[in-house]
Amino acid sequence: MVEAIFGCKWSLTVYQLLANGINRPGEMVRSVEGLTTKVLNECLRKNMEFGIIKRIAYDEAPPRVEYMVTPFGTKFIRILDELEKLQREIESDI
DSSP: OHHHHHHSTTHHHHHHHHHTTOOSHHHHHHHSTTOOHHHHHHHHHHHHHTTSEEEEEEOOSSOEEEEEEOHHHHHHHHHHHHHHHHHHHHHHHO
């Protein structure tokens, strides 16, 4: 699972966007240079399959979709944060 998530270089960016309250796909694409709708949708789909994020579709016109981190996703992201801290420690020791 971790390998598949890291295979999508945008997953960490998506987690950061969600943490900053940016949860609509169009807003995500506009917020990150180089991120396309197609790539974002693939990344979101993969993260939903693993239960890290969930999709909320509102019955409105025009349709509105938002994404949020699941309770499992919160735990998973916490582990990724610890890995990032470890990486920084390793780099500072070199």
